Amino acid sequence: MGGPDAVLVFAWVAAVVAPILSMVMIRLSLSEGRIFLARAIAGVSIVAWALWVWAFLIEPTTLTVRHVTVESASWVGPPVRIGIISDTHVAAPHVDVPRVAGLVERMNGQAPDLVVLLGDYTGGHEPAEARAAPDRSEILQGVLAFKALRAPLGVYGVLGNHDSWFDEAAIEQALTQANVRVVENRAVAVETDSGRFWVAGLADMVSRRTRPSIPQALSxxxxxxxxxxxxxxxxxxxxxxxxxxxxxxxxTHCGQVNLPLVGRPILPSAGSRRWPCGLYDEGSRKLFVTGGIGVSILPVRFRAPPEIVILTLKAAP
Structure with missing residues (x-):
């Protein structure tokens, strides 16, 4: 059992045991006539238990469909509706193949023009050769579940760091079998009735086979x-x-944990800390960062719910 799985088991045990321990402490306080203490224990226990259960057991299993509109000065032609899926992390806690199939169905129900997959289809940090056969199979089956995606302008994807650690070639092959066009430091033209646009993609930043190159991708x-x-x-x-x-x-997973007043205490890179979640506009350059679906390191999400996104990209007035 890996670390995140062990933490999830502990979360379930704590959710069951904590109320029992709280009741014992409350009864002892009441038996000693310490009514204020009993009430304080009850109040703190209820709040802590509810937050714990929500963050470890409920919110990570939810799914939000987020709708965003972006106006770009560099876009021409009619609006395009882009479906965005990222960070499924299959074989980590909370995400298995049926869940990926379910979010694919939700995405199809939104009828996007095209769908993009932004990497980290793999849960965990171990390379493929260090994993058991069922674990490897589950991850690849999770990728193959994207074959059910329906988008008239196609499905496009890039790899993430967990995919690089696992097996880039195997993940890319599974994406290809799922009819996903992998755009690694290259661009593909998308022809529509009203003109042409391009979908370009970058290699993962820890890829073992190449480095991300914007000039190469746009060449x-x-x-x-x-x-x-x-x-x-x-x-x-x-x-x-x-x-x-x-x-x-x-x-970024939108930090996975977004605390009131404190914000997002853990973000995985300098760029993640600068652009952790949502839409950014820097001198007319547009960036959207999705929180994705899965979890990493700890099986927790708090005020950073799993999401798929429908982003409508249109020309600026």
Whole structure:
């Protein structure tokens, strides 16, 4: 049993045992006539138990469909509805193949024009050769579940750091079998009745086979054509040129935990700390960072619910 799985088991045990211990402490306090203490224990216990259960056992299993509209000066032509899925982390706590199939069905119900997958389909940090066969199979079956996605303009994807640690070639092969076009430091043209735009993608930042390169990814794209750039990490946005109508990223999980007043105490990279969650506009350059679906390290989400996104990209007035 891996660390996150052990923590999840502990979360379930604590959810059951904590109320019992609280009741014992309350009865002892009452028997000693310490009514104020008993009330304090009861109040603190109820709040702590509710937050614990919500963060470890309930919120990570929810699914929000988030709707966003972005107006970009670099976009031309009619609006396009983009479905965004990221960080499924299959084989980590809370996400298995049936759950991926369920969110694919939810996405299809939104009828997007195209769908983009932003990496980290793999749960855990171990390479494929260090995992048991059922674990490897579950991860690849989770990728193959994307074959059921329906989008008239296609499905496009990039790899994430967990995929690089697992087995880049195996994940890319599974994506290809699922009819997902992997755009790694390259761009593909999308032809529509009203014109052409491009979907470009970057290699993962810890890839063992290549480094992310924006110039390489955009090399085939004419200057006058609009382009959407996919990256797992938000960090490359620092070097994204204005000609890119929209950059889409995942990786951050929106911090997984978003505390009142404190904010998001744990973010995985410098770019994640600068652009942790949501829509950013820097000098007319647009970035959207999704919180994704799964969990990493700890099986917890608090005020950072799992999400799929329908983003409508349109030309600025």
């Amino acid at each position: 085939a794209v004419p200057e006058s054509d609009p382009v959407i750039l996919l990256t797992h990490w938000p960090d490359p946005f620092a070097e994204t040129p204005r000609r890119v109508a929209l950059t889409l990223a995942g990786h």
